[in-house]
Amino acid sequence: MSERSYSLLGLWPIINRWKSLVGAALALALVVSLIVALLLPNIYTSTAVFFPTNPQSSDPDRIVEGGKLDLGGRTEDLDRVITIGQSQPVAELIIKRFDLHRHYDTGQPGDDAADDKALREFSSNLSIVHNEREAIELTFQDYDKQLAARIANDLVQIIDSVNQQLTLENRRNVLGLYRTRYEFLNTEYERSRRQLVQARRRYGIYGLEQQSRYLAREIIKVESQLNQAQAGGPGNVAGLRRALRGLTQADGGNVINLENYVRGTDSLAMFTARLTDLQERLVKARGEYETADVTLKGKLSSLYVVQKAYPATKKSKPVRWLIVVGSVALTFALSIVVITLLELLRRTRRMSSASGL
Incomplete structure (x- = not known):
């Protein structure tokens, strides 16, 4: 079919x-x-x-x-x-x-x-x-x-x-780290600066180049006068010896003397180098901190x-x-769909009725 x-x-x-x-x-x-x-x-x-x-x-x-x-x-x-x-x-x-x-x-x-x-x-x-x-x-x-x-x-x-x-x-x-570094360097810079001032006072050194010329000139001058006095020339030998000792020895009574100058030169050089390094780092750290602070406050x-x-x-x-x-x-x-289902239901009932007869 x-x-x-x-x-x-x-x-x-x-x-x-x-x-x-x-x-x-x-x-x-x-x-x-x-x-x-x-x-x-x-x-x-x-x-x-x-x-x-x-x-x-x-x-x-x-x-x-x-x-x-x-x-x-x-x-x-x-x-x-x-x-x-x-x-x-x-x-x-x-x-x-x-x-x-x-x-x-x-x-x-x-x-x-x-x-x-x-x-x-x-x-x-x-x-x-x-x-x-x-x-x-x-x-x-x-x-x-x-x-x-x-x-x-x-x-x-x-x-x-x-x-x-x-x-x-x-x-x-990061801003906190910048601030901490800046504060640390600022503290170290101030401490090193005070140490340098104390060293200058202790050794009597305030200008290396000027004082070296002064000491050399004065020592040569006093030695020359002492030699002349010892040779019978004018001058007080004892006084010139005391003056020479004051110029060359720390216990001679002079604030500026050769012994303190030589002893303090290395210390001052170290303190000066340290202070210069700290100053450069401090300036850089302060700039970085200020930049970070400004950028943090800015809204991008x-x-x-x-x-x-x-x-x-x-x-x-x-x-x-x-x-x-x-x-x-x-x-x-x-x-x-509904009427089709109704038609099928009606047809099924008719067929069932016809077969029953």
Whole structure:
């Protein structure tokens, strides 16, 4: 036996027999869907487009030193920004800032059921996706087009702020290290400076080059006079010997003498070299600390916003004609199924009655 074929034309007699019921169902579906479509509020969509930057390239410390801002976000940068935008703390902050409990009519804040309903409603209206151009599109929907645009723009700012906070704590720790190093070098510099002053007072050395010339000239002069006096020339031999001893020995009574000069030269050279080194390091440490402090206080965006969210000029949904057409088409299809089943049931009963007779 050949298999029996089915077609829509074969259903026409069945539809014709049940045309009143089908017509009533279609008319009811048309009226109900039309009423529902007209009662649905207009939903507006606002979209912000931005590129995330690499936190290392947007670090102010690197930019002050001449680094360039890298606008090309890596995969991990894109994932991090999307995760921040979809996080619950960010959602709760927006819900509180715009009083969305009242806007969504979910109940009083603080109630678990109301909070959960507001959070679910907010999440259903938010979309953050990574598009094919390596950018992020943040979209928010609401029946208030002005509110949708404000929420989308605030979300971008919050994501930027949280993204910056990820490196802010480490930068504060680095600033603390700069401050500690600067304070240490400043203390060491002051201590070394006092040691140098004390050494100058102890050894009577205040100018190496001037004092060396003075001592050499005076010693040669006194020795020459002493030699002349010992040879019978003018001069007091004992007085010249005391003068020579004062110039050459520390216990001779002179503040400036050759023995202290020789003894203190090495110490002063060491203290001077130490002080010079500390001074250079101190100046550098102070500059690094001031730079780190200024850059920490500066706010550099970690996002490059290509397009801010603007209030939509036309609704995105609902598509009312599609709702009406879809409802009528679905009702027609269900009607065909129902009347076909009724026809099969009626035929089965007739066949059962005929076989019983």
